[in-house]
Amino acid sequence: xxxxxxPCSWGICYPTGNAYTPDEYLDQVASAGYRGTELxxxxxxxxxxxxxxxMLAKRNxxxxxxxxxxxxxxxxxxxxxxADMQAQGELLASxxxxxxxxxxxxxxxxSGQLGMITPDxxxxxxxxxxxxxxxxxxxxxxxxSFHPHIGTCVELEAQIDDxxxxxxxxxCLDTGHHAFWDQDPxxxxxxxxxxxxxxxxxxxxxxxxxxxxxxxxxxxxxLAAGVMCPLAEGAVEIxxxxxxxxxxxxxxxxxVEQDVAEDATETPLELAxxxxxxxxxxxxx
Numbered sequence: 001x002x003x004x005x006x007p008c009s010w011g012i013c014y015p016t017g018n019a020y021t022p023d024e025y026l027d028q029v030a031s032a033g034y035r036g037t038e039l040x041x042x043x044x045x046x047x048x049x050x051x052x053x054x055m056l057a058k059r060n061x062x063x064x065x066x067x068x069x070x071x072x073x074x075x076x077x078x079x080x081x082x083a084d085m086q087a088q089g090e091l092l093a094s095x096x097x098x099x100x101x102x103x104x105x106x107x108x109x110x111s112g113q114l115g116m117i118t119p120d121x122x123x124x125x126x127x128x129x130x131x132x133x134x135x136x137x138x139x140x141x142x143x144x145s146f147h148p149h150i151g152t153c154v155e156l157e158a159q160i161d162d163x164x165x166x167x168x169x170x171x172c173l174d175t176g177h178h179a180f181w182d183q184d185p186x187x188x189x190x191x192x193x194x195x196x197x198x199x200x201x202x203x204x205x206x207x208x209x210x211x212x213x214x215x216x217x218x219x220x221x222x223l224a225a226g227v228m229c230p231l232a233e234g235a236v237e238i239x240x241x242x243x244x245x246x247x248x249x250x251x252x253x254x255x256v257e258q259d260v261a262e263d264a265t266e267t268p269l270e271l272a273x274x275x276x277x278x279x280x281x282x283x284x285x
Contacts, residue, residue, distance in 0.1 A: 004036030176202025
């Protein structure tokens with residue numbers, strides 16, 4: 001099972017204004033032990049396929065796919081979504097990647113109103129996802145998956161169920177985001193196993209989550225407080241998740257993600273190494 005990581009673990013969420021250059025990121029993700037990487041925000045890594053192929057080959061890295069963020073709460077962005085899907089498909093296909101993950105943008109929601117999308121916008125999202133799913137499969141041979149994410153319009157199991165019912169997309173199941181609202185990711189994986197084709201491994205600090213559930217702090221404040229903790233330390237039994245994936249002979253991408261808290265004492269590279277060592281030890285057990 002090829003284990004990858006992603007630029008977001010280095011705080012890279014936008015194409016520009018990042019603390020790490022593409023070369024620095026690729027050097028570090030490879031040195032941490034990973035053999036695969038996601039593309040990151042479109043435009044961060046080079047869009048020139050030959051240039052990017054050379055950069056990946058130099059470090060013995062495989063491009064697994066990409067996770068794309070879109071503002072589904074704004075109906076007027078529908079055209080941009082399809083243009084982005086075309087651009088992502090062209091680049092990923094030229095590099096041999098077979099997966100594209102999409103998720104809702106949380107930063108556009110007003111404070112205290114995270115995920116409050118209108119019914120019309122939700123239906124437009126379903127229509128856009130269905131159209132993009134067909135285009136990517138037919139034109140590029142790429143599977144489009146959806147990533148439920150805290151603070152967005154698809155984060156609770158009922159919302160995920162509704163998306164699965166109304167679109168042909170499979171899931172990128174993120175263990176940490178699923179567990180954030182006191183949901184059991186492994187139980188949900190077992191229930192909808194035939195609709196999962198991509199995995200994000202992440203963990204959550206149950207003490208910080210409890211503060212959110214009690215109303216003491218907001219979702220945004222929990223992220224700064226380090227709610228997304230290293231894989232070995234949180235509420236999710238990552239070992240049980242990995243055992244389940246191996247038992248099912250899961251062939252899809254498995255990507256480790258690690259959000260970095262504001263007061264983190266470890267660098268992204270140190271955290272990436274620690275998470276990789278934790279996962280690698282399971283495969284040797």
